[in-house]
Amino acid sequence: MSLPPLATGRRLELLEAATAVVADGGLRALTHRAVDAQAGVPEGSTSGYFRTRLALLTGLTEQVARQLADMISALRDRVEAISREHSGAERDDLVGAEVARHLVALTADSSLVRVQAELGIEAMRTPALAAVFDVSRREFVRLVVDIAHSVGAPRAAERAEATAAAFQGVLLAAGLQHPQHRAEWVTTATRQLIDALCADPHP
Numbered sequence: 360m361s362l363p364p365l366a367t368g369r370r371l372e373l374l375e376a377a378t379a380v381v382a383d384g385g386l387r388a389l390t391h392r393a394v395d396a397q398a399g400v401p402e403g404s405t406s407g408y409f410r411t412r413l414a415l416l417t418g419l420t421e422q423v424a425r426q427l428a429d430m431i432s433a434l435r436d437r438v439e440a441i442s443r444e445h446s447g448a449e450r451d452d453l454v455g456a457e458v459a460r461h462l463v464a465l466t467a468d469s470s471l472v473r474v475q476a477e478l479g480i481e482a483m484r485t486p487a488l489a490a491v492f493d494v495s496r497r498e499f500v501r502l503v504v505d506i507a508h509s510v511g512a513p514r515a516a517e518r519a520e521a522t523a524a525a526f527q528g529v530l531l532a533a534g535l536q537h538p539q540h541r542a543e544w545v546t547t548a549t550r551q552l553i554d555a556l557c558a559d560p561h562p
Contacts, residue, residue, distance in 0.1 A: 362425045362494050366418070372398055373405050374422045377415065382470035386477045391415065413487070420478050420488045424495040426471065431498045434461045435505055442509040451510045451557075458506060459549040462526070463542045466533040476531055499523045503556070512557040522556050 366374050376398035380388050391405040394415070398404070409415035434457070441453045466472060482488035500523045507515030507522075529548045536544045 360490055360494060362428055362491070363421055365425050365429075366422055369400075369404075370408055370418070372400070373408055374419055377405075377419045378423070378470060378474050381419070381474045381477050386416075386481055389415065389419075413485070416478070416481065416485070417487060417491065419474070420482070420491045423471065423475050423478060424491050427475065427495045428498045430461065430465065431495070431502050434458065435502050437461075438502075438506055438509050451553075454506060454509055455550050455553050458553065459546040462530065462533075462549055463545050466530060466541060466545055469534040472530045472534060496523070499526070506553065507556050510553065510557055515556070518556060522552060525552050 365371070373394055377389060377394045380393050380397050384393075389412075391409070391412075392402060394405040395402050405415065409418050437457050438454055441450060441457060445453055478488060479492060482492050500519045503519045503523045503526070504515050506512075507519065512518075526549075529545060529552065532548075533541055533545050
C-alpha cells in the first residue's frame with residue numbers, strides 16, 4: 360500500500376487536534392468529543408469526517424506515518440547529497456551529524472514520537488493500522504541501508520532491520536531524558552548506532 364498525502368483543511372485541523380489529545384492523554388483519551396473540544400469546533404464535527412473510532416485511528420495513523428515518511432525522505436536526500444560531495448572520514452562525520460540533527464529536531468517536541476508509540480501498540484491489535492505503519496517502517500529500513508552504504512558499512516542489508524529498530528528505541532528513550540540534556544543524549548546515541556553499523560561483524 361501507499362500512504363495518502365498529508366491532510367489539509369478541516370481534516371488537518373482535526374488530526375492535529377487528535378495528535379494533541381493522544382500526546383497528552385494516550386489513546387484512552389481519544390474520542391470524537393475530545394477532538395472536537397481540542398479543535399474548538401462544534402460537537403459532532405469530527406464524526407462527520409471520521410465516522411467510527413477505527414476511522415479516526417486510521418486517519419491519525421496515516422497522518423503520523425506520512426509525516427515520518429516525509430522526514431525520512433528529506434534525511435535520505437541529505438545523506439545522498441553528502442555522499443556525492445564528500446568522501447572518507449569527512450563524509451562519515453557529516454552523515455553522522457546530519458542524522459543526529461534530524462533526530463534531535465524530531466525529539467525536541469516529543470509529541471509526534473509519543474503518538475507514534477501509542478499507535479504502534481494499538482497496531483499490534485489492529486491489522487489495518489499495522490499495514491499503514493509498515494509503509495513508514497520500510498522507508499526507515501531503506502534509510503538505514505542508504506546510510507550504511509554511504510559510509511561503507513559492511514553487510515548493511517543484513518543489519519538494517521535491527522538498526523532501524525534501535526533508532527526507534529533511541530527516539531522513545533529520548534522522551535525520558537531531561538530536556539536540557541536530550542539533544543546531547545540523542546546525538547551520542549546516534550553516533551554509537553552508526554559506529555555499530557559500520558563495525559565489521561566478522562573481523
